[in-house]
Amino acid sequence: MGSVFPGLRCAPPGAAIWRPLRGLGRGLGALAVCPSYVPVTKLVQTLLDGLAVGGLYALIALGYTMVYGILKFINFAHSDIFVLGAWISWVFAVRVLGVPDSAGATAPGWTGPLVFLVAMTACGTAGFLIERFAYKPLRNAPRLNVLITAIGVSLLLQNTGQLRVFFGPYPKSMPLLVPDVTLGYLAGVRVPLVDVIVLGTVVVLMLGLEGLIFRTKLGRGMRAVSFNTSLAALMGVNVSAVISFTFVLGSALAAAAGFLFVMKYPAGLKQPADTSWMMLGLKAFVAAVVGGIGNVRGAMLGGMLIGLLEFFGVAYFEPLYRDVYVFSLLILVLLFRPTGLLGRATVEKV
Amino acid sequence: MALLEIRDLDVHYGAIHALQGIALTVAAGQIVTLIGANGAGKSTTLRTISGLRRPTAGTLVFDGQSLVGKPPHEIVRLGIAHAPEGRGIFANFTVAENLEIGAYARHDKAGIAADRERVLTLFPRLRERLQQSAATLSGGEQQMLAIARAVLARPRLLLLDEPSLGLAPQVVQTIFQIIREINAAGTTILLVEQNAHMALQTAHYGYVLEVGRIVMHAPANELERSDEVRRAYLGVA
Numbered sequence: 001m002g003s004v005f006p007g008l009r010c011a012p013p014g015a016a017i018w019r020p021l022r023g024l025g026r027g028l029g030a031l032a033v034c035p036s037y038v039p040v041t042k043l044v045q046t047l048l049d050g051l052a053v054g055g056l057y058a059l060i061a062l063g064y065t066m067v068y069g070i071l072k073f074i075n076f077a078h079s080d081i082f083v084l085g086a087w088i089s090w091v092f093a094v095r096v097l098g099v100p101d102s103a104g105a106t107a108p109g110w111t112g113p114l115v116f117l118v119a120m121t122a123c124g125t126a127g128f129l130i131e132r133f134a135y136k137p138l139r140n141a142p143r144l145n146v147l148i149t150a151i152g153v154s155l156l157l158q159n160t161g162q163l164r165v166f167f168g169p170y171p172k173s174m175p176l177l178v179p180d181v182t183l184g185y186l187a188g189v190r191v192p193l194v195d196v197i198v199l200g201t202v203v204v205l206m207l208g209l210e211g212l213i214f215r216t217k218l219g220r221g222m223r224a225v226s227f228n229t230s231l232a233a234l235m236g237v238n239v240s241a242v243i244s245f246t247f248v249l250g251s252a253l254a255a256a257a258g259f260l261f262v263m264k265y266p267a268g269l270k271q272p273a274d275t276s277w278m279m280l281g282l283k284a285f286v287a288a289v290v291g292g293i294g295n296v297r298g299a300m301l302g303g304m305l306i307g308l309l310e311f312f313g314v315a316y317f318e319p320l321y322r323d324v325y326v327f328s329l330l331i332l333v334l335l336f337r338p339t340g341l342l343g344r345a346t347v348e349k350v
Numbered sequence: 351m352a353l354l355e356i357r358d359l360d361v362h363y364g365a366i367h368a369l370q371g372i373a374l375t376v377a378a379g380q381i382v383t384l385i386g387a388n389g390a391g392k393s394t395t396l397r398t399i400s401g402l403r404r405p406t407a408g409t410l411v412f413d414g415q416s417l418v419g420k421p422p423h424e425i426v427r428l429g430i431a432h433a434p435e436g437r438g439i440f441a442n443f444t445v446a447e448n449l450e451i452g453a454y455a456r457h458d459k460a461g462i463a464a465d466r467e468r469v470l471t472l473f474p475r476l477r478e479r480l481q482q483s484a485a486t487l488s489g490g491e492q493q494m495l496a497i498a499r500a501v502l503a504r505p506r507l508l509l510l511d512e513p514s515l516g517l518a519p520q521v522v523q524t525i526f527q528i529i530r531e532i533n534a535a536g537t538t539i540l541l542v543e544q545n546a547h548m549a550l551q552t553a554h555y556g557y558v559l560e561v562g563r564i565v566m567h568a569p570a571n572e573l574e575r576s577d578e579v580r581r582a583y584l585g586v587a
Contacts, residue, residue, distance in 0.1 A: 217454070220443075220447065220450065220451055220454070221451075221454065223440075223442065223443070224440060224443075224451055224454075226442075227440050227441070227442050227443075228438070228440070230402050230422070231434065231438050231440070232451075233401070233402065233421070233422035233423055234400055234402070234422055234426065234431075234432045234434060234438075235426070235451045235452060235454045235455075235499075235503075236422075236423045236426035236427060236454040236455030236503065237423055237451075237454055238421075238423045239421075239423070240421075
């Protein structure tokens with residue numbers, strides 16, 4: 001079991017105080033001893049979790065899809081930027097701001113937004129540097145060379161992250177930067193502040209990205225480069241700058257996902273080379289492909305779909321097949337709609 | 351006065367010597383045409399001027415400034431717009447968006463709006479289709495869009511690559527009429543064509559390119575009368 005999600009939350013009606021379960025074993029254990037479900041409660045709970053995690057998949061998928069749209073290659077190091085975002089959040093909160101990471105400790109309200117911005121900035125910079133030094137020199141090289149380089153960058157990030165001077169080889173527990181407050185109950189389901197923050201941030205970031213890509217001049221330049229690089233250059237678009245910006249943007253979104261992930265799952269902060277990260281990154285990649293790789297709206301849709309499918313599968317069928325649902329969807333999409341749900345077949349013009 | 355001055359230009363594609371010592375002058379205010387068969391190097395010449403290709407030797411001077419080594423987006427800002435071969439419109443954009451991206455390098459909002467109005471008057475068909483996806487346009491309309499978009503960059507030198515390619519004769523007449531109008535409004539044009547007849551009737555001066563070399567150049571009406579050109583390019587025995 002590679003998953004780091006603490007399983008479905010059981011919320012029997014009338015349970016006034018219910019602390020979120022952290023840790024997979026406890027999560028699944030609780031599932032087994034759950035009292036009888038009220039169907040609506042179970043539905044709402046699954047929907048809430050599926051949307052939140054789906055939103056995180058979508059944020060990561062956007063980076064895959066934007067880079068593919070512009071450079072036509074899969075940036076395999078992208079999921080490691082997500083990991084970097086999660087770990088930088090921890091380092092900045094615990095080591096720099098001195099927030100205690102012991103259970104039950106709380107932090108002042110401003111730390112959350114600050115850590116969020118620092119993680120996004122740091123990862124944006126990392127994305128810029130990776131593009132500048134690893135991919136840009138290969139701009140005119142065959143695609144395979146860039147792909148192999150991306151795998152190399154991914155391994156480099158994972159393994160240097162394990163060094164003690166960086167994050168170290170052990171999992172850590174993320175301090176609660178968002179107070180563990182209950183906002184209310186929805187059909188008997190506890191709605192914690194953190195879930196609202198995760199979903200709200202995802203929605204705001206997506207709307208912002210949508211506006212940037214479809215309503216600004218820079219976004220028009222990005223779409224032009226994605227359609228045809230040399231044609232965009234003839235229009236006066238600075239192609240190199242657009243590519244750099246795309247990496248910065250994608251990396252910052254992955255960092256946001258990393259931060260939100262450890263906010264929702266403080267026990268999910270495994271060591272950088274842990275395989276649970278790879279599974280999350282892989283599912284986000286699946287989300288990009290399912291939505292139609294290269295298509296921004298497709299990545300958003302794909303992420304949400306994958307998240308919902310995963311949580312509904314776990315809640316209503318068999319929790320052990322969590323990964324099976326996701327990859328079965330990938331196989332189905334590749335068989336019956338290989339361009340993805342929102343992707344269009346490209347017509348080779350003569 | 352020469353707006354564009356090309357001297358001893360060499361371009362290679364790997365081992366292929368595509369342009370071999372090209373010399374070409376485009377005088378300000380004129381329409382200059384570059385005619386020749388398929389593969390002669392006409393498009394390569396344009397691509398080198400707009401910075402998509404790096405020359406291996408030679409000089410390109412536009413209005414006193416060297417173009418060698420400058421990236422395409424800077425060359426656009428110097429005042430050269432290139433409507434590439436095969437129309438090259440953004441099929442994922444609407445017609446309106448295609449026009450807007452033509453003015454990407456500009457910041458004068460009022461000027462852009464005025465030029466947009468001007469090209470829509472030149473091409474009324476585009477005005478009817480502004481919100482349509484550019485992919486739904488006919489071949490002739492796509493060519494009109496490509497030219498209109500290049501004009502929106504407000505270039506001093508407009509590079510047109512095969513504007514008549516694949517178009518019905520009636521549409522070709524319209525396109526060339528508009529090319530004359532754009533030139534009359536003050537834009538210098540370098541026109542690459544396989545349709546030598548139309549090109550020489552429209553241009554002031556002409557160059558004949560054969561496998562990477564300029565073999566003849568003269569005022570367009572003289573070229574049109576020359577026996578060699580008539581035999582090789584105008585289909586007259």
